[in-house]
Amino acid sequence: MSLLHLAIVSPLVLAALIPTLYRTFPKIHTGWFLLPLPILLFSYFLQFISQTSQGNTITRNLQWIPSLGIDFTVKIDGLGLLFALLITGIGSLVVLYSIYYLSKEKEKLNLFYVYLLLFMGAMLGVVLSDNLILLYSFWELTSFSSFLLIGYWHHRERSRYGAQKSMLITVFGGLAMLGGILLLYMMTGTFSISETIAVAGELPGSQLFIPALLCFLLGAFTKSAQFPFHIWLPDAMEAPTPVSAYLHSATMVKAGIYLVARLTPIFAQSGIWLWLVAGIGIITLFWGSFSAVRQSDLKGILAYSTISQLGMIMSLLGIGAVALHFDGVNDGIYTVAVTAAVFHLINHATFKGSLFMAVGIIDHETGTRDIRRLGGLMTLMPITFTISLIGTLSMAGLPPFNGFLSKEMFFTGMLNAKEAGIFSLDVWGILFPVIAWTGSVFTFVYCMILLFRTFTGGFKPEKLDKEPHEAPLGMLVPPIILASLVIVFGLFPKLLANTLISPAMAAILPSLVEDGKQFNVHISHWHGFKPELFMTIGVVLVGILLYKTQESWSGIYRLFPEKFSFNKLYDHSLELLQRVSRKFTRMYMNGFIRTYLVYIFSFFIFILGVALVYSQAVKFDTADLAEVRFYEVILVAIIALSSVSILFAKSRLTSIILLGAVGYTVALFFVIFRAPDLALTQLVIETVSVSLFLLCFYHLPKLRKSEGRVGFKLFNLLIAAGVGAIVTVISLSAHSSKKFESISNYYIENTYKKAGGENMVNVILVDFRGFDTLFEICVLGIAALGIYGMIKLRLAKGKTE
């Protein structure tokens, strides 16, 4: 177990200690115990930068289930490290923020921090695993801890709804991903990601390639809230704001992005992958930004904005995958899309984290997140305003913030899409820049709404529950750090270029880097007068126009009524599923034993009939038959007569006596077929059971005793006839196809020789096969005690009542 393994499991270990710390030190906010860990991990991961930037990877192995090829293999490369830094870095800030956000007195802090640590460990595991099963285990742990965190205020109905929704959708995707992992394993025979990438070139020929691809994409799209699985993310905003900031903007929702990036070397050879990732991404981008404009809840805006930005990163990864189809590292115009994806990934984590924290501050200090009740907070909360200003302008893609840089590169990537002459991109590729531009306009609009509706305009103190004021310093520090990063990365993007972005690109596009070389990342503010610049100017101009005239065009949202939204679809299908399954269960589980017997017997007839016909087993062989004797005919006639008479008997007493007649005739059969032991036993047992029947008959309730013959039902007749026929056919066929000599000769020879007895039946019962008898008497004993218990306990119960 190396230090790296320890780093991944350390949050889980600390999670085990949190409840004790919480109880032992009730005066100290539990978050303080947590804070050192992510900081420590962050600095630990920082030291790997020097290695990954030189193109090295660090792999550590720990055996887990070696016989199945499942090992705790962790690998640090550019991509994993970038995510690990995001997780631990933003994790530290979120923990610090949560210390001031969550009240020590009112909240169950032990639970919160245990969930948060579980999540942090799971997320680190996801991004650093080199084994797909390990990845999947951590992946599901993120789903579960996210479920717990969203439902943290479990007394609220909306929280429970949101938690359940996110659980259902992400676990659905997670299971699909497990299917993909297994399909991939069937193709490659290994769970190791590195080894799979090494043999990736041979995979596309396989039949399983496309199903595996689709399964993985389902996993990635559900986790990263891509269209149409985005619906869980806005409802996940019921979580405490630190959780929203951490999970639903910076880390968990990027797990899908991570998966797509990680698997790009494997699947991106396929046009389906490229089109799905890029296409769904761009649709998500548009739909997210379009829907964000109509939200009135600040966190709702941010949720849809996250969806939109994730779609943007996803589409960039899709377009970037085109690069794998061309040679050359630096002349590839498609690598710029991957650069943009990685860069925007970092940027988004910084500005979205700060925005969530700012919104949390507003919520905390005013008591509401509704933009219709907010306004004019600029002078009251200047620091929060500054943070929000930086965050929103960066999100809108304005210079000099980092969002501007990645958005420019995004446009470049989208414009390049149609240049590639493959996968019909030359025909449909023009759609990408068009949708991207439209989406960006809406992005600009909701950024303006977010900023100006909250901080400018008239102050409405009468609508607020609290007296608004600036937040405490501890709460402001994390967003300030993030906002400063926005500016720093905006002004000095080179800081990231060779340290983080280039190694991450090398991990996404491994076949394009030669040994010892790395991607040249060009990020600059000024490209000259290129189409991207005009597109940005266009975004700003049209965006301002749309923002100013919002009232006049907001009717467009009514064109698409609420009841056709994906949320309603989800709700209705869930309801439908429950209703239909309830109906279905009620339909066939109607509570009548008669019906269940009909099922059992119909199935019996069906399965045996099909088996008989299918295996062509029906056979009548009369060679081996014994001669029919007079007594047998008489006895058969008696049995048949009594059995048929039972069906037509008017009173139950007659039925019982007829049944006894059948039993005694069977005893007579035993006599003429030379089975004295059976005859003796049958006689006595028949007597006992007839007496018991009479007992039951005697105790029938007086009121509802309806004497009368059995009613006639054609269906029952058919079933009964069917069962009888099938059993007859099977016995005849079985008799006609004896394949082996009977074992009975052995008993005949050895009953006296080996067991010292002459009654073969008894010797078999007590000696040759005494084990059966031992348990048969156990059955008798259990039956007797059962009857005793039933009768005595019923009496005891009657007394107490």
Next chain:
Amino acid sequence: MKTNDIILQTVTKVTLFVIILFSIYLFFTGHYHPGGGFIGGLMSSGAIVLLLLAYDIKTVTAILPVDYKKMIGAGLLFSAGTGTGALIAGKPFLTHAYTYVSLPLLGKTSLHTAVLFDTGVFLVVIGVTMTIIQTIGESE
């Protein structure tokens, strides 16, 4: 009206021993002729049922102060114990052993551990039958 079942009771007193003897005969002859623990046990309980019919439950309990539930346990112990005996002797479970001896009065007789096993069956069958009949008879 008080019923007088003196005839039934007298006949029972005589028949009872015949039935019991017959059941014991069935039990012992089982290894060589039709019969055995099962039918012997049923016959014995038949005798007790006859007693129950002629007298009432209380009288029969006074005559035969037996807890039939314990009898089931004793029977199971007999059967399982016979099997375990083989284990102790180093043989597979339920291996029987037998030998022939010449007894003074009976002549050549076989002694067989299967009889011990059958005794278990005999006791269980009596116990089960009587438990069921007594339980149902007592309940109202």
